[in-house]
Amino acid sequence: MSTEEDNERIKLLQDFIKIQTPNGNEVEVAKYIGKLFDENGISYKIDEFGDKRANLVAEIGEKKVDDVLVLTGHQDTVTVPNADAWHHDPFGAEIVGDKLYGRGAADMKSGLAAQVRTFIELVKEGYKVPGTLRFIATAGEEFGTPGANRLNDQGISKDVNAMVVGEASDGNVVYAHCGSFNYEIQSKGKSTHSSTPELGINALDGLNEYSNREKHIFDDAPVDEYLGKLVHSITLIKGGDQVNIIPEYGELFGNIRPTLAFDNQHVIDAIQKTVDDINATTDYELTFKVIHSWHPVETSPEKHLVQVAKQAAEKNYQGRDIQLITYKGATDASVFTKGNPNIDVIVLGPDNASVVHQTDEFTTVSSYLDTIKTYKDVVKGYFEK
Numbered sequence: 001m002s003t004e005e006d007n008e009r010i011k012l013l014q015d016f017i018k019i020q021t022p023n024g025n026e027v028e029v030a031k032y033i034g035k036l037f038d039e040n041g042i043s044y045k046i047d048e049f050g051d052k053r054a055n056l057v058a059e060i061g062e063k064k065v066d067d068v069l070v071l072t073g074h075q076d077t078v079t080v081p082n083a084d085a086w087h088h089d090p091f092g093a094e095i096v097g098d099k100l101y102g103r104g105a106a107d108m109k110s111g112l113a114a115q116v117r118t119f120i121e122l123v124k125e126g127y128k129v130p131g132t133l134r135f136i137a138t139a140g141e142e143f144g145t146p147g148a149n150r151l152n153d154q155g156i157s158k159d160v161n162a163m164v165v166g167e168a169s170d171g172n173v174v175y176a177h178c179g180s181f182n183y184e185i186q187s188k189g190k191s192t193h194s195s196t197p198e199l200g201i202n203a204l205d206g207l208n209e210y211s212n213r214e215k216h217i218f219d220d221a222p223v224d225e226y227l228g229k230l231v232h233s234i235t236l237i238k239g240g241d242q243v244n245i246i247p248e249y250g251e252l253f254g255n256i257r258p259t260l261a262f263d264n265q266h267v268i269d270a271i272q273k274t275v276d277d278i279n280a281t282t283d284y285e286l287t288f289k290v291i292h293s294w295h296p297v298e299t300s301p302e303k304h305l306v307q308v309a310k311q312a313a314e315k316n317y318q319g320r321d322i323q324l325i326t327y328k329g330a331t332d333a334s335v336f337t338k339g340n341p342n343i344d345v346i347v348l349g350p351d352n353a354s355v356v357h358q359t360d361e362f363t364t365v366s367s368y369l370d371t372i373k374t375y376k377d378v379v380k381g382y383f384e385k
Contacts, residue, residue, distance in 0.1 A: 006369060009117050010100075013368060015108040017102035024074040026139040026147070027054035033116055033137060040120050047150070049139075055147045056137040057156065059312060060067075060119060061129035068132040068159050069382050071119075071375065072332060073112035073166040074141030074148075075103035078357050085359045096319040096366035110363040111166025111349035111371065118375040127376075130383045132175045134160070142330050143294065148335035157336040162305045162344040164378060165331045168356055171367060171374075172325045173309045174347035176226040176298040178257035180330035181267050182291040185210050185275065187239070187284060191248035193382040200246040204239045206284030207252045210274065211237075214254065217270050222261035226298050226326050230267075231257040253291075257328050264293050294334035296344045305344045305382060312377035313348065316370045348374070 007314055019028045030046045033056055037044045044058035054075075080090045080103050088094045088101035095101075100110075136156065136302035139147030151157075167174075187207045192200030211234055221230045231255065239250025257266045268290065275288045300308060301324050313322040333345045 001262045002359060005241070009113075009369060010095075010365060012102065012117060012375050013105075013110055013113040013363075016113050017093040017100075017104055018091055019090050019255065021076045021200040022079040022103065023076055023140070023143055025052045026137075029075040030056040032248055036120060039113050039233055040123050042119055042123060044135075047191075049146075049150060053146065055139055055151055056135075058119060058135040059132055059149070060123060061132040062134055065131040065383075067130070067161050067383060067385075068134060069379065070134045070157075070160050070163040071115040071166065071379075072136040072138065072163060072336075073108050073115055074138045075109075075112065076140055076142050077107065077109070078142050082359070087360055088201065095365065096241045098364045098366050100365050100368070101360060101362045103361055105361050105363040106168040106350075106352050108167050108349060109363070111168065112211040114350065114368060114371040114375055115166050117372045118379065121372070122376060122379065127380065129379070136333050141287075144293065145332060145335050148332040149274040152238060152335050152339045155339065157339040157343060160192060160336070160340055161341050161380060163333055163336065163346075164305075164309070165333050165345065165347045166349040167329075167331055168351060168353040168363070169325075169347050169350045170351050170353050171313050171320055171348075171370065172323045173306060174208055174325055174327055175301045175306050176326040177296065177333075177347060178227055178231070178259060178330060179264055179296040179327045179334050180256055180292065180294045181256040181264055183239055183256070183291075184289045184291055185252040185254075186287040187252070188287070189246070189248045189284070190248070192246045194244045194246055197246050200248070201249045201283050203250040204237075206237065206278070206282070206286055207237060207250050208254065209278055209282060209284055210286060211289060213274050213278070217274055218262070221262040221266070221270075224261035224298075227259040227261075227296065227328070230259060230262050231328055257330075259296050261293065264295055287370060294330045295338055297331070297333045297337055299344045299346065303344050304385060306346055308381035309346050309374075309378050312374045312381060316373040317367065318370070347376070
């Protein structure tokens with residue numbers, strides 16, 4: 001907080017956190033960004049699509065070369081299920097020492113604010129982007145990715161060469177991350193009284209049969225070069241209406257983290273094969289349904305974007321051993337790469353990845369300020385090929 005400019009940077013992040021966007025209300029953030037861009041002569045478009053949801057897209061650049069670099073982040077946060085457990089107001093943006101507290105401080109209003117400041121400061125400094133620098137602020141990343149899917153359907157990523165996602169990474173450069181695949185197994189049985197179970201078909205037994213097989217469905221899945229072994233879990237089971245009645249219906253939900261070595265279609269095929277086999281060899285009647293399907297994203301650590309980002313992070317994050325890393329989470333890039341699988345993608349953002357979605361979520365002011373400097377150097381380094 002040593003300079004007036006730092007105070008402006010910090011105020012932006014605090015204002016973002018004070019705008020409450022748990023699973024919605026992104027339009028208020030988009031309008032706030034739009035006002036700042038108006039003040040700085042930055043062209044942008046806000047796309048509202050009902051119930052206070054909105055995406056924002058902005059561009060600067062001279063388009064003398066074809067390269068398109070994107071900085072992107074989401075405007076929504078997860079909810080605050082128990083505000084009383086917080087030691088700091090979840091929407092107060094309180095600063096204590098170097099920590100700035102609030103829902104979304106880490107995930108990911110700090111990264112989003114740093115990207116907004118990057119655009120504003122590049123313009124103020126008179127930097128001429130040789131190609132196109134695009135900023136994409138999305139709605140709904142935390143649940144269902146409606147914003148990114150809408151943008152993907154509009155063709156937002158077709159001309160993109162490289163993308164920086166501003167999720168919290170503690171200053172490290174993430175060059176690969178898994179997809180995320182949510183699915184449901186429905187089980188149809190036959191109801192009867194629990195005193196005569198032989199007259200019915202227990203729908204929960206059908207789910208148990210699938211659950212037992214699920215442990216080994218992916219045993220032979222190849223190990224991915226960057227992301228390692230496929231991660232899969234059954235996370236929710238529902239069924240039954242009364243303790244003395246054999247249930248005629250049940251449902252099971254699971255989550256899988258696909259890799260390029262065993263991608264979403266391979267996951268679908270493996271689950272469907274298991275369900276078909278159970279239906280063919282038992283009295284159970286199962287149905288498989290895909291809920292969400294986000295794709296894995298991998299970029300070789302040797303790529304120009306990755307190396308430029310590492311150099312910029314090493315320069316600007318003081319006293320840190322910057323690493324090239326991977327992680328199991330998914331981002332909006334999982335959607336954008338469906339429209340263009342050739343995009344080079346990294347995830348790079350400030351602290352603190354360990355408190356994402358947690359009580360007393362925070363970022364550090366120092367890492368946020370360092371991220372702005374890092375993004376500016378990434379932009380300049382990327383276009384200086």
